[in-house]
Amino acid sequence: MTRAFIFYLVCFLLVWRILNYHQLIENAIPQTMSRLTPPINYFTEFVDRQDNYNRFSLMNCIYYHKAVAHYFPYQKAEAYGMLGFCYERSGQSAQAIDYYKQAIALNPDYFWPYYDLGVIYYNQTQYSKAADYFLQAVEQNPVKTIVLLSRSKVYSDVKSGPYDFVQGIKQGRQQAYVLLMDSLFKSGAYEQVSKVAVEGLKEGLGMEDVFYYYLAMCLHLAGKDDMAGALMVKVRQLHPQGDDWIKQYLQARVRFF
Amino acid sequence: MSNEKSQRLTAFWILFALTAWVFSFRGFLTSKFELTSDALSYYDHTKFFIENLGRGVFPLWDPYWCNGSPNDFFLRRIGPLNPFYLIILVFKSVGIPYTLSYLWFLGMYYWGGMIAFYLLAMRIYQDRLIAYAGYSMLLFSALGTRLFDSYMMLVTVPLIWFFYFLVAFCQTSRKHFYGGMVLSLMILAGTYIPFYFLIILGLFLLFFAVIYIDQIPEIFRRYGNFFKANKILVLLSLAALFFSFIPIFTFFHDSTRGQVVFPVRHGEAGFEHALTVPHKTLDWGAIEDFVYSAYFSDLRMFKFAVVYVPFFSVVVLALGFAARISRRAIFIFLLGLALLCSIVPYGLPFYDFFYKHVFILKYFRNLHFFIWFFLIPLFVFLVMEHWDMFARIKPKNDKEKWCLLAYTAVVHGAVLLFVWYRKDAVPSTYMMIVLSLIFWSLMVLKKLQANAWGFALLTLTLLIQPLEAYHYFALKAVPHINPYTYDFSFTSLKLKEMDLAKPEDMSTAKDTLYYASKSYNFIYQNISNYALAKYLQNKFILVDHLELVDRDKAVGVLERHFLTDDNSAIVFKDDFKNVTEIGPFDPHPSSKPLRIDAVSDRFKVLDFNANHLKLAVDLPYKKFLVYNDSYGPYWHVSIDHHPSRLYEVNGAFKGVWVPAGKSVVEFSYGYWWQYMLNILPLIFALIFLAGIFL
Numbered sequence: 043m044t045r046a047f048i049f050y051l052v053c054f055l056l057v058w059r060i061l062n063y064h065q066l067i068e069n070a071i072p073q074t075m076s077r078l079t080p081p082i083n084y085f086t087e088f089v090d091r092q093d094n095y096n097r098f099s100l101m102n103c104i105y106y107h108k109a110v111a112h113y114f115p116y117q118k119a120e121a122y123g124m125l126g127f128c129y130e131r132s133g134q135s136a137q138a139i140d141y142y143k144q145a146i147a148l149n150p151d152y153f154w155p156y157y158d159l160g161v162i163y164y165n166q167t168q169y170s171k172a173a174d175y176f177l178q179a180v181e182q183n184p185v186k187t188i189v190l191l192s193r194s195k196v197y198s199d200v201k202s203g204p205y206d207f208v209q210g211i212k213q214g215r216q217q218a219y220v221l222l223m224d225s226l227f228k229s230g231a232y233e234q235v236s237k238v239a240v241e242g243l244k245e246g247l248g249m250e251d252v253f254y255y256y257l258a259m260c261l262h263l264a265g266k267d268d269m270a271g272a273l274m275v276k277v278r279q280l281h282p283q284g285d286d287w288i289k290q291y292l293q294a295r296v297r298f299f
Numbered sequence: 300m301s302n303e304k305s306q307r308l309t310a311f312w313i314l315f316a317l318t319a320w321v322f323s324f325r326g327f328l329t330s331k332f333e334l335t336s337d338a339l340s341y342y343d344h345t346k347f348f349i350e351n352l353g354r355g356v357f358p359l360w361d362p363y364w365c366n367g368s369p370n371d372f373f374l375r376r377i378g379p380l381n382p383f384y385l386i387i388l389v390f391k392s393v394g395i396p397y398t399l400s401y402l403w404f405l406g407m408y409y410w411g412g413m414i415a416f417y418l419l420a421m422r423i424y425q426d427r428l429i430a431y432a433g434y435s436m437l438l439f440s441a442l443g444t445r446l447f448d449s450y451m452m453l454v455t456v457p458l459i460w461f462f463y464f465l466v467a468f469c470q471t472s473r474k475h476f477y478g479g480m481v482l483s484l485m486i487l488a489g490t491y492i493p494f495y496f497l498i499i500l501g502l503f504l505l506f507f508a509v510i511y512i513d514q515i516p517e518i519f520r521r522y523g524n525f526f527k528a529n530k531i532l533v534l535l536s537l538a539a540l541f542f543s544f545i546p547i548f549t550f551f552h553d554s555t556r557g558q559v560v561f562p563v564r565h566g567e568a569g570f571e572h573a574l575t576v577p578h579k580t581l582d583w584g585a586i587e588d589f590v591y592s593a594y595f596s597d598l599r600m601f602k603f604a605v606v607y608v609p610f611f612s613v614v615v616l617a618l619g620f621a622a623r624i625s626r627r628a629i630f631i632f633l634l635g636l637a638l639l640c641s642i643v644p645y646g647l648p649f650y651d652f653f654y655k656h657v658f659i660l661k662y663f664r665n666l667h668f669f670i671w672f673f674l675i676p677l678f679v680f681l682v683m684e685h686w687d688m689f690a691r692i693k694p695k696n697d698k699e700k701w702c703l704l705a706y707t708a709v710v711h712g713a714v715l716l717f718v719w720y721r722k723d724a725v726p727s728t729y730m731m732i733v734l735s736l737i738f739w740s741l742m743v744l745k746k747l748q749a750n751a752w753g754f755a756l757l758t759l760t761l762l763i764q765p766l767e768a769y770h771y772f773a774l775k776a777v778p779h780i781n782p783y784t785y786d787f788s789f790t791s792l793k794l795k796e797m798d799l800a801k802p803e804d805m806s807t808a809k810d811t812l813y814y815a816s817k818s819y820n821f822i823y824q825n826i827s828n829y830a831l832a833k834y835l836q837n838k839f840i841l842v843d844h845l846e847l848v849d850r851d852k853a854v855g856v857l858e859r860h861f862l863t864d865d866n867s868a869i870v871f872k873d874d875f876k877n878v879t880e881i882g883p884f885d886p887h888p889s890s891k892p893l894r895i896d897a898v899s900d901r902f903k904v905l906d907f908n909a910n911h912l913k914l915a916v917d918l919p920y921k922k923f924l925v926y927n928d929s930y931g932p933y934w935h936v937s938i939d940h941h942p943s944r945l946y947e948v949n950g951a952f953k954g955v956w957v958p959a960g961k962s963v964v965e966f967s968y969g970y971w972w973q974y975m976l977n978i979l980p981l982i983f984a985l986i987f988l989a990g991i992f993l
Binding site: 068 | 685
């Protein structure tokens with residue numbers, strides 16, 4: 043009976059008896075998480091210094107969002123989305139894909155995980171898979187994504203920063219269309235490219251030059267050179283210096299913040 | 300091994316551990332990395348204090364903080380009667396720059412505390428290996444990181460010394476132990492808010508009295524004998540303690556008068572004393588500190604404010620679980636538990652009760668500081684006690700010896716499983732567990748003693764993990780590029796600020812000031828940033844007349860006045876009811892005031908320091924001199940050595956009528972007794988410090 047562990051056990055049980063664990067945790071967890079929130083300039087690092095971000099900051103971000111997912115289950119979808127993003131930036135594509143897929147499973151109405159998955163597969167030259175995700179991305183109702191971003195606490199710091207997430211979703215959709223057409227084109231689905239291009243033009247997203255370009259390429263491959271030529275004239279009028287502009291479109295990477 | 304040889308060996312390993320610590324923090328100690336958070340403010344205010352002291356000025360006023368503020372608050376924070384600050388002056392006198400002098404002082408002061416910890420452990424355990432393990436664990440705990448982002452050591456170090464002297468004096472009633480105890484008490488009384496220490500001491504005495512009740516009469520008898528034999532020393536020490544508490548009492552008294560405000564601290568505490576804090580600011584308590592620290596269990600992420608003690612301590616703690624509990628372990632554990640339970644504002648009922656009924660709890664908000672001031676060193680003590688308890692297990696035969704060895708292996712296996720299960724341990728954690736198993740197996744088998752091999756293996760086991768942790772810690776440190784706020788000379792007074800930005804380029808946001816004079820805080824919060832900056836372009840303005848206004852119209856009048864730059868100074872009617880001299884005395888006054896941009900034959904700064912300003916002025920007509928430095932009740936002014944009336948003008952600043960012709964105007968802060976009350980404790984502290992070594 044004089045062993046140390048018995049004494050500690052008795053003390054522990056006595057404290058446990060008077061402790062209101064829920065009250066303790068209900069204050070401690072939000073307070074701690076609030077202090078741990080990565081600052082907005084930290085997200086800027088990802089975007090502005092894509093090739094030289096601080097790996098410890100990225101690790102910190104991963105830890106933070108894992109903790110968010112653990113402590114706040116109702117924010118899991120957003121946290122998984124951010125985890126996918128962090129893993130993607132740290133070059134761990136497999137984990138990134140896993141987290142993006144979990145984010146989609148938890149909330150299928152959110153645009154960004156589809157888009158991000160599409161980008162990963164596109165970079166891995168898996169154009170067919172990339173096209174699937176880009177297609178699902180453009181099919182999302184952007185209003186639902188904006189509502190989610192507005193309500194989410196995970197993105198609260200991002201919202202108060204310099205990044206306009208409404209503008210971000212607009213650019214994201216444009217980019218998704220571009221990459222969708224290119225993925226379909228590279229996987230040989232020319233007919234679908236034409237459909238997407240026509241749909242994009244109808245939707246009035248801007249970037250008519252890109253839609254005309256892909257439409258012209260598909261028409262050319264389908265042997266309809268007259269129509270293709272007419273569209274290419276329009277494109278050349280906008281870009282007389284050659285085709286480098288399309289590479290810039292394809293290399294652009296948009297993120298909501 | 301002879302005692303002398305054993306001492307030399309221990310000294311070598313103590314210095315070795317210190318060298319490893321210096322190596323880990325070399326970036327901070329050479330100023331390659333930046334100080335951060337509270338450490339910045341302490342750096343600034345210590346610099347201000349020390350450099351002024353070096354010039355023979357005890358700075359009771361800080362003209363650089365929020366356009367002039369009483370310096371008492373910052374002095375109380377750093378503890379001006381701490382004689383060890385003079386080390387910085389010594390370093391500076393041999394040509395070492397202030398930044399390095401300060402950083403090296405921090406390192407030395409911290410190490411001094413660790414030495415006290417070692418000496419205390421030696422007093423209690425009489426075992427060099429245990430004492431050295433405790434010293435190394437504390438030295439490499441996260442307490443060391445807080446030198447560079449906080450000010451924990453200003454309380455922790457004298458606190459450890461106090462307990463060392465207390466224990467030493469209880470064991471051997473010698474004068475120098477008594478002197479050391481008094482000196483530590485004085486330093487703690489003069490450091491920041493002394494309530495942290497007073498609560499710790501109160502709890503310590505309470506638990507000691509309960510658990511060691513049988514020893515109390517003997518201790519009192521020894522104390523009585525000492526006091527009878529050393530009446531003069533005891534009276535002198537009581538006087539010293541009394542004087543060391545006086546500055547904190549006068550500071551509290553002055554804060555009651557509402558001359559200064561603490562908007563960040565005070566927050567929504569309502570009309571209570573300016574130093575009180577609302578319950579709401581206690582949201583970050585001890586539990587939050589632990590949850591926060593648990594988040595960084597992957598030591599690659601280790602950063603400031605993460606509670607950390609080398610993981611070897613957990614192994615030792617676990618080994619002691621099977622041993623017989625000692626009275627000392629009960630005492631240490633219950634003391635720590637009681638303190639911890641008292642500082643948890645949510646989930647346990649004690650804190651709310653104390654907050655309501657114990658007035659001192661209303662005066663400080665950072666409850667989690669108790670972890671750093673006391674609970675970390677106390678935890679290391681508990682670990683040492685467990686070591687001692689484990690070492691007291693004496694196997695009676697081979698079977699028992701092998702059982703003990705098996706238990707050692709099981710404990711290490713359990714720790715290893717725990718670490719492996721969490722999957723976030725750095726490689727050195729696994730190495731530490733293996734080394735610890737070897738160390739403890741050899742200890743159980745009596746193959747290892749307090750010789751060179753024993754120290755070497757213990758050092759390797761103990762330091763391998765913290766060395767890796769601090770490597771990652773340094774990787775995330777911010778390079779020190781820009782000078783700190785107070786990295787300038789305090790000998791000159793800037794008469795004109797840089798050119799003013801355009802109104803549209805100036806931010807309209809208002810910060811909550813941390814500490815300022817009440818009137819300055821009022822105008823800062825109510826006057827637009829542009830108007831205030833425009834007005835404060837010059838330190839001195841000469842105007843021709845006073846404008847008496849009602850206080851309730853002050854904001855509008857001051858805003859207009861600052862923007863239009865009238866040739867007048869605003870005085871509140873209720874402050875100066877019988878003002879007879881309104882001016883102008885110049886028969887043809889200009890519409891604009893005379894702003895002093897630079898020294899000239901007609902305006903010279905003859906002397907300037909924190910507490911005093913002496914000007915030589917030559918005016919064609921009697922004019923009113925506005926000195927854009929906050930007004931305060933302890934300021935006084937004289938013209939040609941004759942006291943003159945000092946006005947609070949333009950909402951927050953000082954002003955005085957200056958006659959035509961040549962005059963010497965002197966602004967002075969404080970009275971002789973205020974300086975004496977601050978200098979006397981420092982002199983007493985120096986006497987007691989000298990007494991310890993005599």
